[in-house]
Amino acid sequence: xxxxxxxxxxxxxxxxxxxxxxxxxxxxxxxxxxxxxxxxxxxxxxxxxxxxxxxxxxxxxxxxxxxxxxxxxxxxxxxxxxxxxxxxxxxxxxxxxxxxxxxxxxxxxxxxxxxxxxxxxxxxxxxxxxxxxxxxxxxxxxxxxxxxxxxxxxxxxxxxxxxxx
Amino acid sequence: xxxxxxxxxxxxxxxxxxxxxxxxxxxxxxxxxxxxxxxxxxxxxxxxxxxxxxxxxxxxxxxxxxxxxxxxxxxxxxxxxxxxxxxxxxxxxxxxxxxxxxxxxxxxxxxxxxxxxxxxxxxxxxxxxxxxxxxxxxxxxxxxxxxxxxxxxxxxxxxxxxxxxxxxxxxxxxxxxxxxxxxxxxxxxxxxxxxxxxxxxxxxxxxxxxxxxxxxxxxxxxxxxxxxxxxxxxxxxxxxxxxxxxxxxxxxxxxxxxxxxxxxxxxxxxxxxxxxxxxxxxxxxxxxxxxxxxxxxxxxxxxxxxxxxxxxxxxxxxxxxxxxxxxxxxxxxxxxxxxxxxxxxxxxxxxxxxxxxxxxxxxxxxxxxxxxxxxxxxxxxxxxxxxxxxxxxxxxxxxxxxxxxxxxxxxxxxxxxxxxxxxxxxxxxxxxxxxxxxxxxxxxxxxxxxxxxxxxxxxxxxxxxxxxxxxxxxxxxxxxxxxxxxxxxxxxxxxxxxxxxxxxxxxxxxxxxxxxxxxxxxxxxxxxxxxxxxxxxxxxxxxxxxxxxxxxxxxxxxxxxxxxxxxxxxxxxxxxxxx
Numbered sequence: 001x002x003x004x005x006x007x008x009x010x011x012x013x014x015x016x017x018x019x020x021x022x023x024x025x026x027x028x029x030x031x032x033x034x035x036x037x038x039x040x041x042x043x044x045x046x047x048x049x050x051x052x053x054x055x056x057x058x059x060x061x062x063x064x065x066x067x068x069x070x071x072x073x074x075x076x077x078x079x080x081x082x083x084x085x086x087x088x089x090x091x092x093x094x095x096x097x098x099x100x101x102x103x104x105x106x107x108x109x110x111x112x113x114x115x116x117x118x119x120x121x122x123x124x125x126x127x128x129x130x131x132x133x134x135x136x137x138x139x140x141x142x143x144x145x146x147x148x149x150x151x152x153x154x155x156x157x158x159x160x161x162x163x164x165x
Numbered sequence: 166x167x168x169x170x171x172x173x174x175x176x177x178x179x180x181x182x183x184x185x186x187x188x189x190x191x192x193x194x195x196x197x198x199x200x201x202x203x204x205x206x207x208x209x210x211x212x213x214x215x216x217x218x219x220x221x222x223x224x225x226x227x228x229x230x231x232x233x234x235x236x237x238x239x240x241x242x243x244x245x246x247x248x249x250x251x252x253x254x255x256x257x258x259x260x261x262x263x264x265x266x267x268x269x270x271x272x273x274x275x276x277x278x279x280x281x282x283x284x285x286x287x288x289x290x291x292x293x294x295x296x297x298x299x300x301x302x303x304x305x306x307x308x309x310x311x312x313x314x315x316x317x318x319x320x321x322x323x324x325x326x327x328x329x330x331x332x333x334x335x336x337x338x339x340x341x342x343x344x345x346x347x348x349x350x351x352x353x354x355x356x357x358x359x360x361x362x363x364x365x366x367x368x369x370x371x372x373x374x375x376x377x378x379x380x381x382x383x384x385x386x387x388x389x390x391x392x393x394x395x396x397x398x399x400x401x402x403x404x405x406x407x408x409x410x411x412x413x414x415x416x417x418x419x420x421x422x423x424x425x426x427x428x429x430x431x432x433x434x435x436x437x438x439x440x441x442x443x444x445x446x447x448x449x450x451x452x453x454x455x456x457x458x459x460x461x462x463x464x465x466x467x468x469x470x471x472x473x474x475x476x477x478x479x480x481x482x483x484x485x486x487x488x489x490x491x492x493x494x495x496x497x498x499x500x501x502x503x504x505x506x507x508x509x510x511x512x513x514x515x516x517x518x519x520x521x522x523x524x525x526x527x528x529x530x531x532x533x534x535x536x537x538x539x540x541x542x543x544x545x546x547x548x549x550x551x552x553x554x555x556x557x558x559x560x561x562x563x564x565x566x567x568x569x570x571x572x573x574x575x576x577x578x579x580x581x582x583x584x585x586x587x588x589x590x591x592x593x594x595x596x597x598x599x600x601x602x603x604x605x606x607x608x609x610x611x612x613x614x615x616x617x618x619x620x621x622x623x624x625x626x627x628x629x630x631x632x633x634x635x636x637x638x639x640x641x642x643x644x645x646x647x648x649x650x651x652x653x654x655x656x657x658x659x660x661x662x663x664x665x666x667x668x669x670x671x672x673x674x675x676x677x678x679x680x681x682x683x684x685x686x687x688x689x690x691x692x693x694x695x696x697x698x699x700x701x702x703x704x705x706x707x708x709x710x711x712x713x714x715x716x717x718x719x720x721x722x723x724x725x726x727x728x729x730x731x732x733x734x735x736x737x738x739x740x741x742x743x744x
Contacts, residue, residue, distance in 0.1 A: 014357055017305065018293065025298045059484075066481035072302040072322060075357045 006035065007061050008087065008157055010165045011050040011068060012042070012075040019073040023050065026067045032056050036089075036132075036154030047075060049165070051156045053132075080157055085165070087157040091135045092117065093126040096146035104145055112138045123148065176349060181309040182211040182340035185273070188316045188349055190216050194244055196235065196600050197273075198228035202248020204288060205275030207340040209246070220600065220629065223621035225252055227593040229259020230619065232270045234594030237580045238555055239601035240394070242269040242323050249275045250288030253334075254295065258587055260330045261299045265584025266415060267392060269328040271319050278338040279307060293334040301329030309339050310346040318353045326360045327479040328392060361478055364493055364500045372491045373507035375472050376448065381516045382408040383446035383471075385431070385460075388415035388583070389453015389478055391576040393497035395419060399452060401505045407513040409520055411439040413454045414564075415583040418573035423552070428520065429529075429572070431725075432460035434565040437527035437717045440725040442520055443468065450474040453497040456486040457584070458721075462742055466724035476500050527717075527730055529569050533686045536710040539563055539638045542683065543570045545693040546608060546636060554606040554634075554697075555598050557581065559591040559615025562644035565715045567610045586744075589618030592635055596622060599631045606634070606697065613639040613666055623676040626702045634697060635704045637669050640711050648714045653739050673704035684708040 013019045020039065027034055035053045042049050054061070061079070068077040095101050097119065105116060105126060112134060118125040128138055132155050139150065159165040179187065185208065189197070198220045201209045212219050222228040225247045232243025247253055253274040263270045277286035293305045302322050304315050312335075319331040376382065384403055390396070399420050403410045410420045411431040422429055431439035443449070443460075449471050454460070456475075461467045464486060475482070475489040476497055483492045493500050531540035543566050546554075556571050557580040558564040564581060573579040580598060582590040595609035616637050626633050647661040670680035681696040683689050683705060696705045718729045721742025729737075 018297065018303075021294070021297055029298060063481065063485060066483075070479070070481055072355055072358045 005055050005057075006053055007056070007058075007079055008051065008053045008155060009065060009068075009077055009079045010157060011052065011077040013048050013050060014073045014075065015046060015048050016073045019071070020050070022071050022073065023052075023068055026064055026071070027054060030060055030064065032060065032064065036152070038154040038156050040156070051154070053155050080159060080165070084163060085157045085159045087131055087155050088129060089132050089135050089153055089155045091128045091139070091150065091152040093128070093139070093142050093147060094149040095124055095126065095142060096148060097122055097124050098146070101145045104141075108138070108141065114138065176344065176346065179344050180207065180211070180340065181312050181342055181344050182207040184309075184312050184344040184346070184349060185316055185335070185340065186211040186215050186217065188313050189244065191349065192320055193241075196220055197244045197246045198222055198231040198235075198597065199246030200225050200228060200248070200252060202250075202252045202275060202288065204249035204277055204337045205246060205252070205273075205335075207337060208273065208275065208335065219246075220625065222593075223624055224619065225255035226258050226589065227619050227622045227625065229256045229270065229272065230262065230587075230590050230593035231597035231600070231622075231625075233259060233263050233268050233590075234557060234580050234597030235601040236263075236268050236270055236597075237594070238577055238598035240392075240577065241601070242271055242320065243597060245270060245272045247272070247274055248288065249277055249292070250290045252288070253290050253292035257296060257299070258585075260296055260332065262582050262585040262587040262590060263330040264299050264301065266388060266582065267328045268330070269323040270330045271323055272330060272332045274332065274334050275340075276305075276334045276336040279336045280338075282336065293332065296332050299330070300332050303332040303334065305334040306336070306339055309342040309344050312339075312344065313346060313349045314351045314354060317351065318355050321353060322355070322358060361480070361495045364495050364503050368491075368493050369500075369503050369507050372474055372493060372504060375474055375491050376406065376508050376511060379448040379472070379511055380513065381445060381447040382406055382511060382513065383442050383449045384408050384410045384420075385449055385451045385454050386410060386412040386416040386419045387451060387454025388413065389476075390416060390419035390497045391453070393453065393478070393499075394576060395452065395498035395501050396576050398498050398501035398505065400424070402501055402508070405505055406508055406511050407517070408511065409442055409513075409517065411435070411442060413457065413460060413583070414568055414581060415579075416454060417568065417579035418576045419453075421574040422572035423574055428524075430568050432457075433462070433719050433721070434569070434715050434717065435460070436529060436569070437728060437730050438520055438523035440717065440719065440728050441523040441527070443725045445519070446471045448472045448474070450476070452476045452501060453478070455482045458742060461486060462719055462722050463724040466726060537684060537686050537689060537708070538713055539566050539640065539707070539709045540570055541686065542636070542638060542689060542693070542707045542709060543567050543610065545690045546610070546697070547571045549690065549694045549697045550606060550608065554578075554608045555580065555595075555602065557591040557594040557598060557607070557609045559611045560586040560588050561612050561615065562640070562648065562713075562715050563610055563612045563638035565645075566638070571610070588612070588615035590615070592616060592633075593619050593622050595633045595635070596626055596631055599633050600629075607632075608634045608636055608697075610636045610638065612644065613637055613641060613663055613669070614643045616669075617666075620672070623673065623678055623704075627676050627678055630701060632699075632701055634699075635702075637704065637706050639666065639669065639706060639708050640713065641666060642711060644713075645715070647712075651712075651714070652733065652737050653720070655736075669704060669706040679703040681705045682708075
């Protein structure tokens with residue numbers, strides 16, 4: 001489950017220089033911190049998709065969405081909740097190789113959809129795909145095993161059924 | 166080779182700058198307010214022989230306020246042309262001013278050549294980056310052939326929906342290179358730009374139903390009504406409903422302040438009766454106002470017992486400050502014209518009697534007992550000009566007194582920096598307004614502080630023989646801050662004494678400009694009359710009493726219940742509001 005004060009919005013934008021700055025400024029001037037941000041291509045090559053997660057009160061968020069929608073380079077900005085959309089995120093964890101670590105991975109591989117992506121004598125890179133909450137939970141566990149580095153892509157989401165993202 | 170300006174295709178050989186100027190000519194641009202510089206020389210070069218008249222200013226801030234004043238007075242976009250670096254950064258205050266008050270201006274900035282972008286070239290400033298949060302939109306133009314599309318989009322964006330400033334950052338190599346496009350009138354490419362739709366019947370009916378049973382309605386008219394030229398529609402609505410009308414500072418003129426239903430300006434320094442109406446109303450409809458903190462100091466106590474209705478062209482204004490019971494997004498004129506058809510007349514007889522009592526009990530007042538007051542000077546100006554002048558102001562005490570005592574009957578006749586509160590706005594805005602509406606009387610009512618920020622434009626007024634009247638209300642203080650320090654900071658004055666003011670009359674004369682000096686009550690009216698009838702530019706230096714305060718006053722952060730009507734006798738607590 002996502003924490004209730006985290007909001008995720010999907011923004012369809014034209015591929016113009018500066019559009020990311022314009023959107024970031026709408027957050028920044030209200031002292032809003034962006035938790036994760038993903039920019040990716042869409043089916044239409046003239047547009048890009050941004051998926052932004054941020055914490056904060058709903059009133060400010062409403063203002064942010066309205067002001068992002070006002071930007072000339074933004075086609076659409078809307079908030080999504082998890083009952084009407086699916087969300088995914090990918091993480092890479094680098095841990096020191098040890099028998100205990102390997103046993104830990106074997107034990108949890110099924111539950112957390114993880115796999116060992118790279119294994120050297122000294123280190124293992126674990127790949128996990130799942131919801132942000134699942135990644136958070138696994139991160140909590142893996143921290144006990146000499147976690148050296150972590151990279152997360154940030155959340156992407158897609159509206160279910162007929163509704164467009 | 167000659168070019169035919171009326172033809173857009175095929176395009177005669179020209180460079181990017183010439184294409185830009187040709188496009189602006191085709192839009193009908195009359196004036197460009199600007200100051201030259203290296204990176205902008207190709208654009209200035211393209212103005213040689215153009216139908217567009219370049220108005221050379223003395224500081225770029227002046228150019229932005231002139232374009233702004235031109236736009237506010239005419240409804241047409243104002244155009245600014247400056248060079249890169251400091252030329253561009255000097256426009257920042259003017260751009261903010263235009264953004265906060267929703268004024269359509271286009272700012273053209275020269276820029277270093279594209280290979281040098283980001284390399285700290287001479288006079289390089291990342292002006293599109295610097296201004297990103299204070300423009301409606303902006304472009305860093307990196308392709309010569311894109312110029313006609315970009316300027317067409319800018320022209321469209323700046324004046325539709327909620328108007329605002331649009332900036333073009335124009336590298337010198339882009340404006341110098343040959344334009345090889347096939348047309349100067351290409352298709353726009355702004356799929357994300359939306360202009361509000363026409364009003365829906367269901368929304369109109371919902372809003373109209375809100376009025377049913379209201380005994381104490383109040384219409385609140387803002388700048389949006391001026392911009393949309395909704396005066397006639399607002400008048401029809403007020404008269405059909407028998408509803409009293411109050412206006413914001415920038416809403417002055419959208420509903421005639423001399424109309425019997427007008428309560429004048431409300432808010433921090435509004436009339437007592439307008440603020441009493443705000444406290445006691447059972448329904449308030451905002452037409453093109455954003456419930457600004459000057460009228461809604463404390464939202465928790467704002468019109469708690471009233472239904473709140475909101476009409477605004479900008480969806481992001483809905484729910485921003487006030488949560489309305491009904492709202493519509495759209496052009497104020499279009500919405501109100503339709504809304505009138507759906508509302509029924511209300512019985513407001515008792516309400517109007519109550520308000521008439523407040524008006525009689527708490528009138529705006531002043532006394533010349535201690536010497537010449539600013540209020541009297543402005544009142545003389547109002548009477549001499551019979552309220553027919555286009556008035557611009559700076560920001561501060563004189564602005565509030567002008568708002569109180571120079572009643573405005575027509576939209577586009579009151580030009581004041583409201584949202585940004587920009588000192589130095591009034592005089593250059595008056596120059597812009599005079600260019601836009603030649604033959605009409607334009608009076609800049611300015612403070613001795615604000616005027617000194619942009620007074621270099623006396624040259625501009627003189628060179629172009631503009632009959633602008635500059636009325637300097639000189640109390641030798643940054644008066645509004647001094648008032649706060651007196652009332653809320655135990656009179657510890659700091660940073661408000663304008664010791665060192667010039668002799669304004671001699672200053673004007675040194676530019677070749679006629680000056681009048683008013684310092685006595687007795688001769689004020691006659692001198693004002695002489696000055697207002699003077700055919701050319703003139704400066705009227707009015708020396709008024711130093712320590713006067715503006716009342717009524719609602720301390721910042723407080724609701725209208727806390728209005729101070731008379732000078733207070735006991736110490737006031739420090740205000741919680743921002744400014």
